[in-house]
Amino acid sequence: MSSVIQASAPRTLPKGLPQVAALLIVFLVNWLVFRDFFALRLQDGRLFGSLIDVLNRGAPVAILALGMTLVIATRGIDLSVGAVMAIAGATAAALTAEGYPLPVALAAAAGVGLACGLWNGILVAVLEIQPFVATLILMVAGRGFAQLITEGQIITFVSDGFAAIGSGSFLMLPMAVMIALVMLLITHLVVRYTALGLFIEAIGANVRSSAYAGVGTKAVTIAVYMWCSLCAAIAGLIVTADIRGADANNAGLWLELDAILAVVVGGTSLFGGRFSLVLAVIGALIIQAMNTGILLSGYPPEYNLIVKAIVVLAVLLAQSPVLTAVRAVLRRKA
Amino acid sequence: MKARHLLTTIGMAALMLSSGAAYAQSKMTVGFSQVGSESGWRAAETKVSKIEAEKRGIDLKISDAQQKQENQIRAVRSFIAQGVDAIFIAPVVSTGWDSVLKEAKDAKIPVVLLDRSIETKDDSLYLTAVTSDTVYEGKVAGEWLAKETGGKCNVVELQGTVGSSPAINRKKGFDQVVAANPGMKIIRTQSGDFTRTKGKEVMESFIKAEGGGKNICAVYAHNDDMAIGAIQAIKEAGLKPGKDIKVVSIDAVPDIFKAMADGEANVTVELTPNMAGPAFDALLAFKKDGKQPPKWIQTESKVYTPETAQAEYEKRKDLY
Incomplete structure (x- = not known):
């Protein structure tokens, strides 16, 4: 536990500075390649502009990153979130297309999400299978499960209520952004205003000594995986509602990697322990701001992944402990 | 169920x-x-x-x-x-x-x-x-658009997955038509990965980058799913798909016929x-x-427009 508390060593950059700076720099670059990047106007009662696109398109990964942050803080990882998105979306779309009312469809999707999380949690916490392998099972099987629900087709539905989750608006902001904000608030309150956040960090730092100290490590770990899968289910509902159809082959495909990247860019270590929800969300926004910038710039699509890799590398280098030490040495000499 | x-x-x-x-x-x-x-x-x-x-x-x-x-x-x-x-x-x-x-x-x-x-x-x-001949599919789509617009059109293109052969060939076929019509131009091209979600996201950015969509005459999507995503992006920007921005795509899946019947898409080329x-x-x-068939049997790349969309939708919806 002590390593958790005395963590903020001197000479490091203020917490969050690399992430916020990176986001601002990406915004600036976007503005340079596209001068109307910050332009906003009202369209059908909601704000409309590239900046809003970044928030709106970044929302699903931001929501995934919330759950993923907690899982990674316990020294775990959840590779199945993309597949869970597909399952939840397919469940809700299939039920809606069959004529079930919206609350039933949403509850079923959330229920399926929680069940997936329970499965992951039991594999990791009770059977003590390595998280990477344990969640890999659902990553592979889950997409097949979603394809069984959709029979390999895109299930389209007609429901203004469901569609509003993806493309509606609330207080002039896209609904997806509002949902992400609410999820951030709830997650933050639950982990920071109870002892839960401390338990999670303790499990990540040392699971055995946490158990000796009286932390219910198994229950907390299972709860964390369930929360992560619930976040994935919500993200799945958003992307399904956005295109008014469940595409089991592609929904959430590779998004687990974006979510993990967002968490790591947000400064949370893959070795568990301290975590930051807000910075993970900023990490998700950095990734999306880059995607949007590339689309606006008009570069050939072959460059997309290279540009993305370079920016991510820069953010990670800014946080590297070794480079921080080198910087300190250089400063002392100067 | x-x-x-x-x-x-x-x-x-x-x-x-x-x-x-x-x-x-x-x-x-x-x-x-x-x-x-x-x-x-x-x-x-x-x-x-x-x-x-x-x-x-x-x-x-x-x-x-x-x-x-x-x-x-x-x-x-x-x-x-x-x-x-x-x-x-x-x-x-x-x-x-x-x-x-x-x-x-x-x-x-x-x-x-x-x-x-x-x-x-x-x-x-x-x-x-x-x-099928995927180069020919792109060409047929381009020729329809060239005829429809009198050879004058600013096109935004939604490519398939980078490096995949249908994406390369459908682009090639369409580019041949663009090269033959000096008034036709591809003003933006990006990959939408053959999916609805990416098609929508890329179209959103195209609309913003091209003066709120005013400079765009048509969107050419390498498959119907990206076109369906683009249609939603066009609608959310307050424009009319099929009228303000024409929608041209390839594959002929049932949902594009639904969109055509609603007047939101203009043409699709069938990949049977x-x-x-x-x-x-x-x-x-x-x-x-013992009759030897030719080594290559090319399937037909048929063009479908809104007139027959409703009937074609009924014909196909059970296949997909």
């Missing part, structure tokens, strides 16, 4: 297997190594193959390779061992087929390739290949899921009097 569908499908499959065994002597048996079920089109192709086989009284055994060549090779070997009358392969990759096709040839079992071709030095290893039909016909002719 979908679950009930599934149960009936399994039940039917079991029935078909048992009945297939009973009639094996009297009926022609064809083994079909299908790629997998990576897209709605692929599922439709499997379904159409079954229907076409039934029409001709052929017993079709389908093996799902789950996108893996080794599974396909294993399936072909087991078809050879079962002594089927012919083998269909929808090859997942274009190389590495020579040795297993040689085994089929030695067993005197004709092989027909469906929807993709292979690279081999010895083209006697297969009877024929039934595929019926590859098995022409393959069966060539095979039956070959079996009957």
Whole structure:
């Protein structure tokens, strides 16, 4: 536990500075390649502009990153979130297309999400299978499960209520952004205003000594995986509602990697322990701001992944402990 | 319920297997190594193959390779061992087929390739290949647009997955038309990964980058799904898809017909899921009097416009 508390060593950059700076720099670059990047106007009662696109398109990964942050803080990882998105979306779309009312469809999707999380949690916490392998099972099987629900087709539905989750608006902001904000608030309150956040960090730092100290490590770990899968289910509902159809082959495909990247860019270590929800969300926004910038710039699509890799590398280098030490040495000499 | 569908499908499959065994002597048996079920089109192709086989009284055994060549090779070997009358392969990759096709040839079992071709030095290893011409599809889409707009149009292009052969070829075919019409220009092109979500996201940024969509005359999408995503992006920007921005795409899946019937899309070029039909016909002719079919049977790339959209939708919705 002590390593958790005395963590903020001197000479490091203020917490969050690399992430916020990176986001601002990406915004600036976007503005340079596209001068109307910050332009906003009202369209059908909601704000409309590239900046809003970044928030709106970044929302699903931001929501995934919330759950993923907690899982990674316990020294775990959840590779199945993309597949869970597909399952939840397919469940809700299939039920809606069959004529079930919206609350039933949403509850079923959330229920399926929680069940997936329970499965992951039991594999990791009770059977003590390595998280990477344990969640890999659902990553592979889950997409097949979603394809069984959709029979390999895109299930389209007609429901203004469901569609509003993806493309509606609330207080002039896209609904997806509002949902992400609410999820951030709830997650933050639950982990920071109870002892839960401390338990999670303790499990990540040392699971055995946490158990000796009286932390219910198994229950907390299972709860964390369930929360992560619930976040994935919500993200799945958003992307399904956005295109008014469940595409089991592609929904959430590779998004687990974006979510993990967002968490790591947000400064949370893959070795568990301290975590930051807000910075993970900023990490998700950095990734999306880059995607949007590339689309606006008009570069050939072959460059997309290279540009993305370079920016991510820069953010990670800014946080590297070794480079921080080198910087300190250089400063002392100067 | 979908679950009930599934149960009936399994039940039917079991029935078909048992009945297939009973009639094996009297009926022609064809083994079909299908790629997998990576897209709605692929599922439709499997379904159409079954229907076409039934029409001709052929017993079709389908093996799902789950996108893996080794599974396909294993399936072909087991078809050879079962002594089927012919083998269909929808090859997942274009190389590495020579040795297993040689085994089929030695067993005197004709092989027909469906929807993709292979690279081999010895083209006697297969009877024929039934595929579409994806370059031609792009060209047909471009020609429709050139005619519709009098050869003057600023086009934004939604490409398929970077590096995939349909994306490369559909771009190539369309570019040929653009090169022939000085008034036609591709002002933006990006990859939408063949998906609705990415198609929508990329179109959103195109609209913003091109003065709120005012400079855009048409969107050309390499498949219908990206076009459907783009239609939603156009609507959310307060523009009318099909009118303010024309929507041109390829594949002819049912949902694009729905959009055309609503006046939100203008044209689609068909990539027919019926590859098995022409393959069966060539095979039956070959079996009957040894008539060698051409090495490449090209499927038709038909153009569909809103006039027939409602009827075409009704025709297709059960296939997909």
